[in-house]
Amino acid sequence: MAGLYIHIPFCKQACHYCDFHFSTNLQLISPVVESMVLEMELRKDYLKGEPVDTVYFGGGTPSLLPAAALEQILGQVARVFPGKKLEVTLEANPDDLNPDSLSTWKSLGIDRLSLGIQSFQEEILTAYNRAHNAKQAKQAIELGRAAGFEKFSIDLIYGYPHGNHALWKKDLKEALSLDPGHLSAYALTVEPKTTFGNWTKKGKFIPAEEEFVAQQFEWLQEQCEQAGYLQYEISNFSRPDQGAIHNSNYWKRVPYLGIGPSAHSFDGHARGHNPPSNPNYVKTLAAGKLPFVVELLEKEELINEEILTSLRTSWGLNTASLADRYQLDLLQIKGASIAKLSALGMIHAEGKTLTLTRKGKLLADSIAAEIFLDSHDLL
Numbered sequence: 001m002a003g004l005y006i007h008i009p010f011c012k013q014a015c016h017y018c019d020f021h022f023s024t025n026l027q028l029i030s031p032v033v034e035s036m037v038l039e040m041e042l043r044k045d046y047l048k049g050e051p052v053d054t055v056y057f058g059g060g061t062p063s064l065l066p067a068a069a070l071e072q073i074l075g076q077v078a079r080v081f082p083g084k085k086l087e088v089t090l091e092a093n094p095d096d097l098n099p100d101s102l103s104t105w106k107s108l109g110i111d112r113l114s115l116g117i118q119s120f121q122e123e124i125l126t127a128y129n130r131a132h133n134a135k136q137a138k139q140a141i142e143l144g145r146a147a148g149f150e151k152f153s154i155d156l157i158y159g160y161p162h163g164n165h166a167l168w169k170k171d172l173k174e175a176l177s178l179d180p181g182h183l184s185a186y187a188l189t190v191e192p193k194t195t196f197g198n199w200t201k202k203g204k205f206i207p208a209e210e211e212f213v214a215q216q217f218e219w220l221q222e223q224c225e226q227a228g229y230l231q232y233e234i235s236n237f238s239r240p241d242q243g244a245i246h247n248s249n250y251w252k253r254v255p256y257l258g259i260g261p262s263a264h265s266f267d268g269h270a271r272g273h274n275p276p277s278n279p280n281y282v283k284t285l286a287a288g289k290l291p292f293v294v295e296l297l298e299k300e301e302l303i304n305e306e307i308l309t310s311l312r313t314s315w316g317l318n319t320a321s322l323a324d325r326y327q328l329d330l331l332q333i334k335g336a337s338i339a340k341l342s343a344l345g346m347i348h349a350e351g352k353t354l355t356l357t358r359k360g361k362l363l364a365d366s367i368a369a370e371i372f373l374d375s376h377d378l379l
């Protein structure tokens with residue numbers, strides 16, 4: 001079992017909060033796609049023969065790719081990684097959805113749409129500099145269903161500093177009324193190399209207070225639970241049988257190959273990434289070389305990464321599995337911290353598994369940090 005992630009590094013315009021790798025210079029689409037086809041061929045052994053059963057097009061904006069480019073990539077996927085796929089997801093922005101594009105994607109074998117809606121409110125979409133409007137956001141799922149799609153995810157952002165919670169409540173109500181089956185919601189973060197980051201530095205933008213954002217997160221948890229959605233990862237909610245297979249596999253440490261500029265990969269032991277530059281990606285592959293950079297992590301870094309990632313999921317951190325792989329007993333080494341967090345109602349310990357309580361989910365990062373190991377713990 002393995003995943004294939006394909007990063008499409010192009011967007012129509014830059015959203016004010018976004019620090020993903022993308023370029024608005026669409027002239028490189030064709031050479032980048034050619035290079036991706038080549039990269040797949042050159043890296044076909046990276047997964048050591050594990051069958052690829054999920055494919056995920058992320059970005060950037062995969063939905064702006066011309067049909068021929070998508071066909072070229074998926075043709076290569078079928079040649080290099082043959083076999084049945086359990087899930088083929090395309091991240092799509094509402095402004096790219098129309099009966100023609102949807103029917104092309106369907107005919108190419110894409111069976112799940114992850115819709116970059118972010119908000120249904122015109123003023124927030126404008127504030128984010130999104131390319132779509134509220135009407136397009138509201139119609140996206142309906143259009144997808146009319147084209148025969150059954151699996152959807154909606155992406156939303158909360159924590160916009162609007163002064164009150166009314167717009168977020170409206171967004172959530174609107175999203176759940178569409179019954180998407182899957183919903184991902186992320187707090188707005190201000191990253192330094194973005195327009196919001198720049199404005200914040202100049203005092204033109206004031207991010208929301210932590211407490212304000214936390215209230216919106218609590219509201220999100222409550223509303224999703226009432227609507228029958230399971231919070232299977234801190235930022236991801238789904239109907240019981242509609243969790244994202246590809247993304248869940250990241251959190252279960254299933255290997256994946258990342259293709260394209262800035263894409264990350266994991267072979268089961270080590271991680272690595274392609275540097276985030278479209279021209280260099282094309283140049284390097286044209287020279288018959290791989291742009292891939294291996295990330296050498298210390299043992300405690302690998303363990304801490306796993307602690308953080310698994311604590312965020314509903315299945316939690318399996319300390320028995322950590323013990324098998326690293327010969328260490330986390331429950332013993334961090335016994336005092338775990339007991340304290342448990343007494344505070346932040347963490348739930350059952351047998352060898354640790355999960356966060358609803359209260360704990362508000363402070364996931366700092367709770368994980370309390371049980372992180374340092375090099376002395378491994379001596």
Ligand code: SF4
Nearest residue numbers: 011014015018059060
């Ligand atoms: S949020 Fe999505 S559409 Fe907007 S710039 Fe980032 S990658 Fe592109």
